[in-house]
Amino acid sequence: MDRAEFMQLREAVTTNLxxxxxxxxxxxxxxxxxxxxASVMFAQVEVEVTDDPERLLVALVRYRPGTRPRQVSSFLEAVWITELRLSALDAFTFLVEEGQVELEAVTGDQGAGYFVSLLLVALEGGAQDFEGEGRAVDDADVGTPSPDPADASPVRKRFWRKS
Incomplete structure (x- = not known):
């Protein structure tokens, strides 16, 4: 969805709920x-609640150096859909620039009686942001989880995990 369409939908949701x-x-x-x-993709996770209707939730994270922005976008979209989206209406848009991915989203539901909006900024981190995790992480770790949980190291955080 393009930004102009997103902004119109966000305004409609925030005006009616x-x-x-x-x-x-x-x-x-x-x-x-x-x-x-819980994701090995991110470090320095900050999430705050605000009074701004356009961004009730704001978040800032650092993603692993060298991770493709499309991969970051895909993961953030999945987080939005599985963790925050309400059953009725949702809209989201991404702004992707070198070293930065921004997700803006809004969801609302008459049944729930409210809306939730989000601005999440993911900045490409440096190796120092991911030091001390106890092991190196390669592309396979960031892409898909191992099929058998018994194969996973006890210190490994899952990239894709349903609650």
Missing amino acids: PPASGAPLADAAARLRRRLV
Whole structure:
């Protein structure tokens, strides 16, 4: 979806529903934080709640150096869909530049009675951001999880994990 279309949809959602607050918003922030921290793709995960209806949740992460922006975008889209999207309407858009991926998203549902909006900025990190994890990570680790959980190292964090 292009940015202009996204902004129109976000305005429609934020005009017709109240923003999430209290426990539903805190729960959304906790799910987002938990999912990003659990991934070997990201380090220095920060998630905050704001009063700005266009970005009730804001997040900043560092992604592994050398990771393709399309791979980062795909993972962030999956996180949005599985962790934050409400059942009725959602819209999202990406801005991808060298060393940076931004996700803007909004979801709303009359049944739930609120909307959630997100601005997530992923910056390409450096090797120092991922030091101390106990092992090197190669492209296979970032792409897909091993098919058998018994094959995984006990210190390994899963790239794709459903809660």
